[in-house]
Amino acid sequence: MRLYQGEIYIENVKEFLKKLPDGCVLVNADYVVDIESLGFAVNKALKSWQEGKRISRSLSMEILLHISATRQINRAVKIGVGEGENRVIVVDLNDCSELLRKHGFREGQVLQMDEEKISRLKEFYEIADEELDMVGEEKLGMLVRERMALFAASK
Structure with a gap:
């Protein structure tokens, strides 16, 4: 497993995701x-x-x-990619880096913490003040x- 960060512009999410092999996951950096x-x-997901x-x-x-700690697919896809410019963390289990580069992926630091992100994470993972x-x-x-572990244990 390889995890790396970067940016990618996606014009059509459905078409883009069809091109990715299973095990190549792009996660919105705003939720990491x-x-x-x-x-x-x-x-935890691989073990399950x-x-x-x-x-x-x-x-x-x-x-x-598992990343979103929910059984609800519609909630889990919120942490995926959307149309337009995306700052992502790539979960790469199938060496998809070359394929991503062909589609304009630019590797670089995108993880950053600020008050807006903390608020978003608290809301998404239901963490009380x-x-x-x-x-x-x-x-x-x-x-x-802890939320992720509780999710994995509750299955």
């Missing part, structure tokens, strides 16, 4: 607290997949479900991983 949390979720305890029909969707105040913003990744 840190690489450690992303790797944690991907490993290998043990036959999967939720979805595709490995890519299984990964998105009191919970974050108790542990501090530097532990936001831990709270997100």
